[in-house]
Every structure is written in C-alpha cells, then in structure tokens.
C-alpha cells in the first residue's frame with residue numbers, strides 16, 4: 593500500500609524516515625535479506641536461502657505497493673536502508689480474513705535506537721486503518737529484544753510452539769505466539 597512518509601527522531605538524535613518500499617530498492621532489499629539473516633539467527637531464512645532475482649524482487653515490491661491491504665515499510669537513516677517491515681494477510685479463507693501477520697528486521701547497526709517500536713506502531717496503525725482486526729506474530733523464544741519491543745507496542749503472549757525451529761547446528765528452538773487487537 594501507499595502511505596504517508598513519517599519522520600522519527602532516534603535515541604542518538606538522527607532522523608529516520610519510514611516510507612513505502614518500492615521497486616527501486618529491489619537490489620538493496622536482496623542485499624538486506626542476506627545481511628540481516630547473517631547478523632541474527634532469529635530470522636526464518638538462512639543467507640543461502642535468499643535467491644530472488646532482481647526482476648522477481650522488483651515485481652514483488654511493485655505488487656505489494658499496489659496491494660491496499662499489504663504494508664511493506666522501509667526505514668532509512670541518512671538515505672541508507674536501516675530496515676524493513678511488512679504486514680500481510682495470513683490466508684484467503686473467510687474464517688481467517690480478519691487476521692494479518694507482521695515481520696520486521698533491521699541491520700544490526702540500527703538496533704536499540706527506537707526504530708523497531710516506531711515501525712511496529714506505524715504498521716499496526718496502518719493495518720487497523722485498512723480493516724484488519726487482529727495482528728499475529730511468532731518470535732523465537734530467546735529473542736528478548738524483539739519480545740520487549742512487541743510488548744511495548746501492546747502485543748500479548750498467547751502460547752508457545754514447541755521446537756518450532758531447527759537450526760543448522762541441530763538445536764531446536766521454541767516460538768512464542770503473540771497477538772494484538774487492532
């Protein structure tokens with residue numbers, strides 16, 4: 593969807609812009625998916641699983657920009673990509689069309705500056721405005737920073753998905769399930 597740019601002031605005094613992501617960022621987004629999945633194990637994909645072509649990524653960003661119910665939010669600091677967040681429906685069957693889901697990741701150098709909470713706040717606001725009534729998410733149980741940011745934005749823990757993830761080192765990790773009424 594298209595939405596208004598929003599400027600926020602970070603904890604270190606820099607300005608950050610939150611704006612709709614778009615096809616012109618396709619190359620940077622491929623790089624971003626690889627780098628962020630190298631910087632943390634708390635994302636679903638491993639870097640070698642990022643295999644979008646530039647053309648495919650442009651097409652995805654273009655169609656999300658035109659989709660009035662999907663959010664693809666880019667955060668930039670001093671003109672550089674700091675992170676991205678997204679909101680999508682969880683399925684098209686009528687019984688679940690009230691629910692959407694959110695994902696977010698920032699480059700590590702931008703963690704802890706307030707960008708996450710600002711993006712989560714803005715994404716929940718936009719999702720509510722277009723009619724989603726509930727936002728769901730899953731977070732690795734050891735991801736304390738993300739859990740803290742979600743709770744500060746009003747998300748509530750509802751349960752645990754046992755051994756939801758198996759890392760390449762053979763360890764298993766639970767996911768915490770959270771939701772927010774929009």
Ligand SMILES: CC(C)(COP(=O)(O)OP(=O)(O)OC[C@H]1O[C@@H](n2cnc3c(N)ncnc32)[C@H](O)[C@@H]1OP(=O)(O)O)[C@@H](O)C(=O)NCCC(=O)NCCS
Pocket residue numbers: 632634635675696697698699702703704705706707708709710730731732735736737738740741744
């Ligand atoms: C999760 C993520 C989006 C959060 O964004 P962020 O900009 O770093 O977070 P914020 O600075 O907005 O807020 C984090 C809050 O958690 C708090 N926090 C950090 N670590 C914490 C911990 N171990 N325990 C409790 N609170 C913690 C911070 O103090 C901050 O609260 P404050 O603003 O009141 O001080 C970001 O860290 C990130 O991209 N992480 C890697 C990818 C990821 O894990 N994505 C989520 C997958 S579900």
